Amino acid sequence: xxxxxxxxxxxxxxxxxxxxxxxxxxxxxxxxxxxxxxxxxxxxxxxxxxxxxxxxxxxxxxxxxxxxxxxxxxxxxxxxxxxxxxxxxxxxxx
Amino acid sequence: xxxxxxxxxxxxxxxxxxxxxxxxxxxxxxxxxxxxxxxxxxxxxxxxxxxxxxxxxxxxxxxxxxxxxxxxxxxxxxxxxxxxxxxxxxxxxxxxxxxxxxxxxxxxxxxxxxxxxxxxxxxxxxxxxxxxxxxxxxxxxxxxxxxxxxxxxxxxxxxxxxxxxxxxxxxxxxxxxxxxxxxxxxxxxxxxxxxxxxxxxxxxxxxxxxxxxxxxxxxxxxxxxxxxxxxxxxxxxxxxxxxxxxxxxxxxxxxxxxxxxxxxxxxxxxxxxxxxxxxxxxxxxxxxxxxxxxxxxxxxxxxxxxxxxxxxxxxxxxxxxxxxxxxxxxxxxxxxxxxxxxxxxxxxxxxxxxxxxxxxxxxxxxxxxxxxxxxxxxxxxxxxxxxxxxxxxxxxxxxxxxxxxxxxxxxxxxxxx
Numbered sequence: 001x002x003x004x005x006x007x008x009x010x011x012x013x014x015x016x017x018x019x020x021x022x023x024x025x026x027x028x029x030x031x032x033x034x035x036x037x038x039x040x041x042x043x044x045x046x047x048x049x050x051x052x053x054x055x056x057x058x059x060x061x062x063x064x065x066x067x068x069x070x071x072x073x074x075x076x077x078x079x080x081x082x083x084x085x086x087x088x089x090x091x092x093x094x
Numbered sequence: 095x096x097x098x099x100x101x102x103x104x105x106x107x108x109x110x111x112x113x114x115x116x117x118x119x120x121x122x123x124x125x126x127x128x129x130x131x132x133x134x135x136x137x138x139x140x141x142x143x144x145x146x147x148x149x150x151x152x153x154x155x156x157x158x159x160x161x162x163x164x165x166x167x168x169x170x171x172x173x174x175x176x177x178x179x180x181x182x183x184x185x186x187x188x189x190x191x192x193x194x195x196x197x198x199x200x201x202x203x204x205x206x207x208x209x210x211x212x213x214x215x216x217x218x219x220x221x222x223x224x225x226x227x228x229x230x231x232x233x234x235x236x237x238x239x240x241x242x243x244x245x246x247x248x249x250x251x252x253x254x255x256x257x258x259x260x261x262x263x264x265x266x267x268x269x270x271x272x273x274x275x276x277x278x279x280x281x282x283x284x285x286x287x288x289x290x291x292x293x294x295x296x297x298x299x300x301x302x303x304x305x306x307x308x309x310x311x312x313x314x315x316x317x318x319x320x321x322x323x324x325x326x327x328x329x330x331x332x333x334x335x336x337x338x339x340x341x342x343x344x345x346x347x348x349x350x351x352x353x354x355x356x357x358x359x360x361x362x363x364x365x366x367x368x369x370x371x372x373x374x375x376x377x378x379x380x381x382x383x384x385x386x387x388x389x390x391x392x393x394x395x396x397x398x399x400x401x402x403x404x405x406x407x408x409x410x411x412x413x414x415x416x417x418x419x420x421x422x423x424x425x426x427x428x429x430x431x432x433x434x435x436x437x438x439x440x441x442x443x444x445x446x447x448x449x450x451x452x453x454x455x456x457x458x459x460x461x462x463x464x465x466x467x468x469x470x471x472x473x474x475x476x477x478x479x480x481x482x483x484x485x486x487x488x489x490x491x492x493x494x495x496x497x498x499x500x501x502x503x504x505x506x507x508x509x510x511x
Binding site: 001002014015016019020022023037038040041044045046047048049050051054056072074075076077 | 341399404496
C-alpha cells in the first residue's frame with residue numbers, strides 16, 4: 001500500500017484515497033488537426049513505461065480532488081517526491 | 095524423447111523412478127541462430143515449439159533471464175475461455191481454444207485441461223444486456239456461449255448466492271461450457287519438453303542486455319552471460335518487460351506494465367466445480383484439484399514492475415468473493431502474489447512487426463495471456479517463419495494505434511479476462 005503525501009492537503013494519506021492517472025507531462029498537441037495519424041497515435045497511446053523512475057499524474061480522488069505529480073520508482077515503489085501541476089521535478093527520470 | 099504413458103509409469107516404478115530421462119537439455123548457445131526468441135515463458139516456449147513443428151525451423155534459441163516458466167505462466171489463475179466480443183479477438187482466442195482441446199495429446203504431457211465451464215454473473219440490467227449481446231455475437235462467430243437465469247444458475251452452482259437478499263443480486267449469467275482451466279506449469283513444461291525434443295535450444299539464466307541493430311535491421315542480441323548471439327530474426331515475448339526491450343531497440347510501445355494480484359486459500363473440500371467471474375462486484379474464483387480456492391481480480395492502476403501490489407485490491411477482491419459466496423467468509427488465505435502484466439489501451443494483444451526490420455513483438459496480453467498461450471505461440475511462430483503475420487494475427491498489429499482500428503475488448507475482458 002502506498003502512503004502518499006498530497007501537496008494540496010499537505011498530509012500523508014492512504015493510497016485508496018488516490019487514483020493514478022498515468023504518465024505525467026504529456027503535452028496535448030497545440031494543433032490536433034495538423035497532426036499526422038502517427039503523431040496523434042503516439043500522443044494518445046504510446047507511453048514510456050519505464051522500469052525505474054517514472055513521473056506520473058495522480059488525483060486525490062477521495063480527498064481534495066485535485067491533481068498533482070509524483071516521481072516514483074516502478075521497481076521498488078518508493079515515492080521520490082510529489083509536486084504540484086506546473087512545477088518541475090527535482091528528481092528527474094532519464 | 096521418452097514417451098510418457100501408463101505403461102511407462104509402471105515400468106519406472108520397478109526401478110523406483112530413478113531412471114527417468116531429463117525433461118530437456120541444458121545446452122550452451124551457438125553463435126548464430128535462424129530465430130532467437132527472447133522470453134522462456136509459456137508464450138515463448140509455445141512459439142519455439144510451433145516454429146519447429148509446423149515450420150520446420152529448428153535452429154532456434156529461447157533466451158530466458160531466469161528459469162523457464164518462472165514469470166506470469168507461474169503466476170496466473172489458469173482460466174481458459176474464448177467468449178470475446180469482436181470477431182478479431184474471437185478468432186484469436188477460439189484458435190487458441192481449439193489448440194487447447196488437443197494439447198495434452200499433441201505434447202504427450204498432461205496439461206490437465208478441464209472444460210468445466212466459465213460463468214460471467216450479471217448483477218444489473220446493463221450487465222444482462224451486455225452479456226446477451228456477447229452471447230449473440232459469439233453465436234454468430236460459431237463459438238458456444240449461452241445465458242442462464244438466476245434460478246437455473248442457483249441449480250448449477252448451489253454455493254453461489256443467487257438470492258434476492260444479496261447486496262448486488264444476481265440476475266443471471268452467461269456461460270461458456272467449453273471454457274475451463276488448465277495446469278499452468280504443465281503447459282509451459284510440456285511445450286519446453288516438446289520444443290527441446292525437436293532441437294530447440296532452451297537457454298536459461300541468459301539475460302538480454304542490448305540489441306544489435308544496424309541500418310534499421312536487427313542482426314542479433316547482446317547477452318550478459320554469452321556475449322553477442324547472432325540471429326536472422328528475433329521475437330520478443332517478455333510480457334511485463336516488453337517496454338524495457340522496446341527501449342533497447344529504440345522505440346516505444348502502447349503498453350503499460352501493471353501488477354496483477356492473485357491469491358489462493360487453504361485447501362478445503364470440493365464445493366465449486368466450475369469458474370465464476372463477476373465484472374460487477376469485481377472478482378473471480380475457481381477451486382483447484384488440490385482444494386484451494388484460486389482467486390483474482392483487477393490490476394493495480396499504476397505502473398509497477400515489483401511483482402507485488404497493494405492490499406486495498408486484495409481487500410476489494412475478497413469482499414466480492416464473500417458477496418458471491420457467503421460460505422467462504424471464514425476461509426483463510428494461504429498465499430498471495432503479483433505478476434507483471436503489460437496492458438494495451440484496448441485490452442487486446444500485439445502480435446506484430448516493429449519499426450526495426452526482422453524484430454517482432456508478441457506482447458500486450460495484459461491480464462488474459464494464459465488462455466492465449468497455444469494460439470499466441472502458434473500465430474507468432476507463423477509471423478517469425480514468414481516475416482509477416484498470420485491472417486488471424488493481422489488485426490493485432492502495432493499499427494492499429496496509428497490507424498485507429500482498435501479492438502476494444504474492455505467489455506468482454508473487464509476484470510474477468
